[in-house]
Amino acid sequence: MSMIAAFYGNKSILITGATGFLGKVLMEKLLRTSPHLKVIYILVRPKAGQTLQQRVFQILDSKLFEKVKESCPNVHEKIRPISADLDQRDFAMGKEDMQELLASTNIIFHCAATVRFDAHLRNAVQLNVIATQQLLVMASQMPKLEAFIHFSTAFSNCNLNQIDEVIYPCPVEPRKIIDSMEWLDDTIIEEITPKLIRDWPNTYTYTKALGEMVIQQEGGNLNIAIIRPSIVGPSWQEPFPGWVDNLNGPSGMIIATGKGFLRSIRATPMAVADLIPVDMVVNLTLAAGWYTAVHRPKSLLIYHSTTGGLNPCKWSEMGLQVLASFKKIPFEKAFRRPNANFTTNSLSAQYWNAVTHRAPAIVYDCYLVLTGRKPRMMKLMTRLLKTISMLEYFTNRSWEWTSANSEMLRSEMSPEDQRVTVLTTQAARNRMDCISRYCLPLRKSLAG
Numbered sequence: 001m002s003m004i005a006a007f008y009g010n011k012s013i014l015i016t017g018a019t020g021f022l023g024k025v026l027m028e029k030l031l032r033t034s035p036h037l038k039v040i041y042i043l044v045r046p047k048a049g050q051t052l053q054q055r056v057f058q059i060l061d062s063k064l065f066e067k068v069k070e071s072c073p074n075v076h077e078k079i080r081p082i083s084a085d086l087d088q089r090d091f092a093m094g095k096e097d098m099q100e101l102l103a104s105t106n107i108i109f110h111c112a113a114t115v116r117f118d119a120h121l122r123n124a125v126q127l128n129v130i131a132t133q134q135l136l137v138m139a140s141q142m143p144k145l146e147a148f149i150h151f152s153t154a155f156s157n158c159n160l161n162q163i164d165e166v167i168y169p170c171p172v173e174p175r176k177i178i179d180s181m182e183w184l185d186d187t188i189i190e191e192i193t194p195k196l197i198r199d200w201p202n203t204y205t206y207t208k209a210l211g212e213m214v215i216q217q218e219g220g221n222l223n224i225a226i227i228r229p230s231i232v233g234p235s236w237q238e239p240f241p242g243w244v245d246n247l248n249g250p251s252g253m254i255i256a257t258g259k260g261f262l263r264s265i266r267a268t269p270m271a272v273a274d275l276i277p278v279d280m281v282v283n284l285t286l287a288a289g290w291y292t293a294v295h296r297p298k299s300l301l302i303y304h305s306t307t308g309g310l311n312p313c314k315w316s317e318m319g320l321q322v323l324a325s326f327k328k329i330p331f332e333k334a335f336r337r338p339n340a341n342f343t344t345n346s347l348s349a350q351y352w353n354a355v356t357h358r359a360p361a362i363v364y365d366c367y368l369v370l371t372g373r374k375p376r377m378m379k380l381m382t383r384l385l386k387t388i389s390m391l392e393y394f395t396n397r398s399w400e401w402t403s404a405n406s407e408m409l410r411s412e413m414s415p416e417d418q419r420v421t422v423l424t425t426q427a428a429r430n431r432m433d434c435i436s437r438y439c440l441p442l443r444k445s446l447a448g
């Protein structure tokens with residue numbers, strides 16, 4: 001019997017961000033492997049005209065939950081959605097809901113965040129820093145709480161090259177940033193953002209670093225662990241290979257490559273593409289939750305969920321895998337034959353953007369206009385090139401993440417858990433398998 005799965009049986013678990021990419025996979029794995037857990041509270045906001053219940057039913061209706069519904073048809077009874085907006089004071093939660101959460105929660109998984117690279121600093125601070133602070137305050141009032149697991153990112157210290165499983169101080173104290181957000185107006189914040197974030201590439205990574213500092217400074221006596229995944233990709237094995245439902249990170253770029261829209265990017269071929277399948281991040285998270293609650297380490301532990309330090313995959317290898325996959329399973333309606341040209345030089349990147357991206361888009365739009373249709377290719381290309389420009393920072397550098405805590409965690413697991421719970425280390429050994437599995441599911445589930 002898996003000790004980790006058994007540990008979550010009979011627990012009341014609170015997940016923020018359960019409607020997101022990682023949160024959904026975490027919820028699925030908990031329900032599938034620990035069917036006797038008491039309840040999963042999920043903090044959900046109404047969105048796009050859907051009520052909470054509609055949002056939850058839509059998630060449970062997705063392919064991701066097919067397996068768990070086979071073994072547990074009443075899975076929805078285990079999920080208790082609570083209306084909450086993490087941008088609001090006390091998360092705009094009802095009093096009774098709050099009381100119930102405070103009285104019952106055993107484990108917290110804090111996944112909610114804004115992962116947008118271009119988020120306004122105010123919004124990123126609100127969600128990635130202040131909401132974390134508020135959740136810590138709530139956690140400190142939970143008498144039954146055993147572990148608080150916080151999701152950060154391996155790129156929270158991407159201004160460094162060598163990153164250990166420790167918290168690095170930010171130049172400006174989070175408290176000061178939070179205070180300044182209260183009285184500065186949006187325009188001034190926009191003006192000072194580059195000065196505040198300094199050598200962080202965007203507000204996302206900067207506010208995730210601030211969030212970690214808040215955890216360290218305001219975590220008090222709570223049992224806390226931080227998970228730092230690198231670039232999270234589709235599932236490797238669980239609940240089935242290749243599940244993904246968003247275009248973040250490389251996914252959108254790979255589709256654009258397969259469709260023949262994107263044929264050249266500014267990337268360093270020998271730089272490491274540190275991808276980690278979502279199910280391995282979830283495995284590490286559940287193991288860390290178990291270890292934090294049961295072994296109560298004296299200090300906060302940080303776990304890197306990365307692959308590059310063990311068996312690095314380069315962007316050039318990734319490009320070859322992507323092309324090989326699309327050769328095997330091409331899109332039915334591709335714009336052009338897929339190609340992946342990597343260039344490190346910004347002048348040459350501009351040249352290729354003009355020649356291989358913008359010019360064909362203009363020609364195609366002219367063709368659409370001449371045949372009485374609405375032009376759309378230039379709009380799509382502009383959006384794609386904007387996204388690429390935001391990802392360039394990550395495709396032109398390599399980082400070294402140590403993973404001693406993740407290794408330690410594995411050694412602490414029972415033989416059965418070591419067998420069934422694939423963590424980061426094995427992911428690295430199977431990296432090619434992971435990458436080649438990017439393309440088929442993306443083609444099926446996203447591109448239509």
Ligand SMILES: CCCCCCCCCCCCCCCC(=O)SCCNC(=O)CCNC(=O)[C@H](O)C(C)(C)COP(=O)(O)OP(=O)(O)OC[C@H]1O[C@@H](n2cnc3c(N)ncnc32)[C@H](O)[C@@H]1OP(=O)(O)O
Nearest residue numbers: 115116117118153247248249250252253257340387391394
């Ligand atoms: C050959 C091999 C190539 C390999 C290629 C490697 C890339 C190597 C990446 C490394 C990456 C590291 C990442 C650190 C890993 C974390 O720590 S966390 C997770 C990372 N977070 C993200 O990836 C979020 C990045 N995205 C953003 O910040 C915003 O989407 C952007 C880029 C600023 C664009 O903002 P926007 O123009 O307002 O567009 P947005 O509203 O988001 O979306 C508009 C439309 O574009 C679509 N779209 C959004 N993003 C994308 C996308 N990436 N692609 C296509 N369409 C997209 C949306 O679906 C939407 O479609 P519609 O709904 O209108 O039909």
Ligand SMILES: NC(=O)C1=CN([C@@H]2O[C@H](COP(=O)(O)OP(=O)(O)OC[C@H]3O[C@@H](n4cnc5c(N)ncnc54)[C@H](OP(=O)(O)O)[C@@H]3O)[C@@H](O)[C@H]2O)C=CC1
Nearest residue numbers: 017018019020021022085086087111112113151153229232
């Ligand atoms: N994906 C990746 O590559 C990586 C992710 N991470 C970290 O993992 C965590 C999860 O990321 P991921 O699942 O990809 O992100 P998603 O963008 O897919 O999910 C974000 C979640 O946060 C919720 N959320 C956002 N704003 C609010 C709000 N105001 N109130 C309530 N809920 C809110 C979203 O809810 P809604 O559905 O209503 O929008 C959604 O459930 C994050 O902390 C991220 O930093 C770290 C490294 C890499």
